[in-house]
Amino acid sequence: xxxxxxxxxxxxxxxxxxxxxxxxxxxDSFLENEDGIDAYILESEFDRGKFTAxxxxxxxxGQITFSEGLMPKVNWNEEWEKNYDPIAVEDLVYVRASFxxxxxxxxxxxxxxxxxxxxxxxxxxxxxxxxxxxxxxxxGKRVLDVGSGTGILAIMAHLLGAREVEAFDIDDxxxxxxNENFDxxxxxxxxxxxxxxxxxxxxxxxxxxxxxxxxxLLDELGIYAALLTPGGHLLLSGFYTEDSEDxxxxxxxxxxxxxxxxxxxxxxxxxxQKN
Numbered sequence: 001x002x003x004x005x006x007x008x009x010x011x012x013x014x015x016x017x018x019x020x021x022x023x024x025x026x027x028d029s030f031l032e033n034e035d036g037i038d039a040y041i042l043e044s045e046f047d048r049g050k051f052t053a054x055x056x057x058x059x060x061x062g063q064i065t066f067s068e069g070l071m072p073k074v075n076w077n078e079e080w081e082k083n084y085d086p087i088a089v090e091d092l093v094y095v096r097a098s099f100x101x102x103x104x105x106x107x108x109x110x111x112x113x114x115x116x117x118x119x120x121x122x123x124x125x126x127x128x129x130x131x132x133x134x135x136x137x138x139x140g141k142r143v144l145d146v147g148s149g150t151g152i153l154a155i156m157a158h159l160l161g162a163r164e165v166e167a168f169d170i171d172d173x174x175x176x177x178x179n180e181n182f183d184x185x186x187x188x189x190x191x192x193x194x195x196x197x198x199x200x201x202x203x204x205x206x207x208x209x210x211x212x213x214x215x216x217l218l219d220e221l222g223i224y225a226a227l228l229t230p231g232g233h234l235l236l237s238g239f240y241t242e243d244s245e246d247x248x249x250x251x252x253x254x255x256x257x258x259x260x261x262x263x264x265x266x267x268x269x270x271x272x273q274k275n
Contacts, residue, residue, distance in 0.1 A: 003029075003040045005071045006051075010036040013240075013266055014062035016123050018054070020213070023171070025050040036064075043070070089127055092134040093156065098184060107134075108159045111184045112150050113177070125237040128262050128269035129211050130156055132235050135260070136271070138162045141206035144227065146220070148191055151178035153209045155185045162207070168192035168199045196223055203227035207235070214239040218250055225254035228274040233259070237269035244268045 010018060015037050019030050022039050025047060029040040055064055086096035086103070094106040097113055133153065138160035145154040148167035157165045168191055169175055178191040192199045208224050210217060217236055224234050234256060236247065241263045247270065248258060256272040263269075 002043050003071050004043050004046055005069045006039045006041075006066050007069075008036045008039060008055075008064060008066040010058070010062040010064045014058055014064070016125070017213070018058065018062070018064075021054045021057075022051075025054065028173070040071075087127070089130045089134070093130060093159070095130075095152070108156070110152060110155050110159070112152055112155075112181055113184065124264035124267040125211050125269065126152060128264055128267070129153055129209065129235055129237050132260065132262070132269055132271050133157065133160060133209070136160075136207060136233055136235075138207060142166075142204070143207045143209065144201055144203075144205045146196055146208065146210040146224070147212040147216070148178050149174050149211075151181045151187075151191060153211065154178075154189075154191075155181065155187060157207065157209070158185070158187050165189055166192070166201055166205075168194060168196070168201075170195055196220055201227065204229035204232065206232045208232070209235050211235075211237045214243045214247070217247060221247070221250050221256070222254055225251075225256055225274060228256075230274055232274050234272040234274070235269070236272065237267065239268055241266050241268040244270060 008018065015032055018037060026045040027039045027041040031038040058064060084097055086094060086100050088094050088106065091106055093108040093110055094103050095110045095112055098111055102109060133156050138157050140163045142164045143157040143162040145167040148154050148169045151167055154165045154167040165187065166189065167178065169178065172193055175191045175193045182189060205227055206229055208228060210224065217239065228234060244261060251272055255275040257275055258270060259273050260271040261268065
């Protein structure tokens with residue numbers, strides 16, 4: 001079966017959201033580049049109406065153009081090995097793939113083979129979440145990673161000394177990939193499949209991590225607050241800087257106060273604490 005290839009040019013800040021949206025309609029492989037993304041889907045799985053709707057939603061704001069072609073099956077591991085470079089979050093952590101050499105001078109190292117899952121540290125949201133994790137004491141604490149993707153934040157929590165780490169994602173591909181990455185980094189926990197309501201994690205947790213998107217976060221903030229122990233920390237990202245106030249407006253009545261915030265490439269991250 002042949003693949004359809006879409007070479008999509010867009011603003012940098014729209015790359016990750018397009019990957020998320022296209023994955024929802026059946027695209028199963030992506031390559032990020034300096035102009036945008038290359039997205040791939042089996043010809044038999046392609047729904048042009050759904051694709052057109054996704055592109056239309058973001059076309060003007062994201063300055064999106066695209067070209068379409070047909071290509072035979074690809075060795076995806078070989079392709080992303082060509083395009084995936086290690087990243088460093090200050091001196092806190094060095095994130096690399098298994099085919100990269102280790103590098104000294106960092107407190108921690110994470111090995112991530114991302115396949116199509118989200119969260120290699122390259123995107124501004126993941127970068128900021130990792131940096132915020134480094135500012136919090138994880139030792140001996142229970143940590144919940146919501147929408148875990150590659151599992152990178154759960155792995156970081158483990159490296160920082162968390163007593164127990166739980167993680168889940170709505171995408172079965174992410175779950176499989178996350179568990180592979182857990183094995184690479186010495187975690188024995190297994191990633192769950194489903195939404196937070198389906199997984200129904202049992203609190204309390206001292207730290208909850210959620211790098212998703214604004215609408216999901218707004219919908220689930222009450223659940224996070226209920227699962228947090230008093231004095232516990234909630235780390236959020238996956239939304240634009242200008243959306244921070246909307247999240248804080250919902251968080252405040254739930255007893256969540258702002259401790260710290262950051263912004264990178266117009267993507268925001270917040271550290272909240274339960275009163």
